[in-house]
């Protein structure tokens with residue numbers, strides 16, 4: 001439990017460091033089908049042999065650009081020599097705060113800029129390693145403005161011999177198609193020599209990239225771990241509800257799985273620190289893989305509603321691991337009960353709503369994550385008691401299908417209304433209303449007793465004669481008749 005707790009804190013702190021205000025950026029207009037006459041913007045990138053400089057050429061077609069904007073303003077200092085490229089000589093452009101203004105561009109001209117990939121910054125924006133650089137597109141992909149609906153964005157790369165790009169973008173005859181979410185949400189990417197394997201899980205492609213020399217003889221174990229984690233998720237959704245995912249694995253000195261994060265910009269990505277001497281036991285016990293993948297199968301939620309996005313992911317991590325046989329039923333309940341115990345002790349006295357908004361300042365992650373997980377449990381059990389087969393599973397599955405890829409952020413209120421409407425039960429909205437503006441941790445004692453979950457740790461027992469023992473075992477049982485799309 002101590003290991004899990006410490007990793008949990010590190011995970012949350014990391015997310016807090018890197019994603020102030022959540023996934024960032026307001027959604028732009030939805031793209032419609034691209035026609036032959038649609039405006040287009042093509043990026044050509046050249047990375048130097050030392051992986052220290054990236055040179056960009058941005059060429060619009062049938063589109064007058066007004067600006068190129070840094071999606072992360074504090075990274076603007078890395079951009080050098082913005083200019084209009086003309087046969088008669090380049091015309092320098094100026095940065096105005098976080099954007100390059102393009103006032104005098106003529107049709108057909110392209111814009112150039114260079115990005116310093118040299119010195120590392122805090123967090124994971126840029127990190128140099130053995131024959132690679134972890135360089136998030138947020139650092140080097142300037143967002144064109146305006147972006148009329150239907151504009152086609154593409155990119156190509158000229159890389160040094162032996163160097164490849166790892167990006168979540170779909171491939172395209174010109175190299176890559178750049179999804180508009182790459183301009184509005186945080187993302188991950190890397191250039192370098194690396195181990196790479198494309199897995200197929202639940203109808204989706206899982207692009208597993210291991211940086212920094214990879215895992216050597218441990219590679220098959222690491223690959224199996226990613227495959228099992230994604231399969232656990234696929235069981236819930238009858239497949240993985242996004243067509244393609246990138247798993248960017250960052251080896252670090254150690255034998256365990258470290259923290260991870262889920263990113264949506266440019267395509268679903270999980271980025272996870274994995275010990276370069278990771279053991280089979282550590283991989284078998286890991287929960288980070290399932291947790292981060294779950295986030296990407298759910299809609300994006302408003303940053304202030306982190307208690308819900310993290311609560312659902314935390315709850316389903318144990319549920320899905322038990323259903324997939326990655327842990328036994330008793331251990332899953334023990335993990336949940338232990339989490340509720342920790343969460344109930346780690347608050348700052350704020351209401352859950354306020355605790356969630358302030359958690360990056362107060363570090364009350366345990367309280368926020370586990371209060372959300374407790375509410376997920378209460379909702380799931382109540383729905384099942386009322387005869388809703390599969391409880392929360394059905395609505396979560398529908399949400400994955402409709403909205404896992406959407407740039408729109410959901411609110412907790414919208415989620416509650418959706419679940420209550422789909423199930424025909426007034427369960428989730430009243431539950432959230434009861435607890436969201438209270439400082440008390442959600443009361444799970446009565447529900448756990450009815451399920452027959454007694455005691456904790458070594459003393460924990462699951463009573464077969466409890467009133468809701470059938471509900472309890474159904475929650476953790478493999479999903480019957482689960483099929484792949």
Ligand SMILES: [Zn+2]
Pocket residue numbers: 291292295309310313
């Ligand atoms: Zn999470």
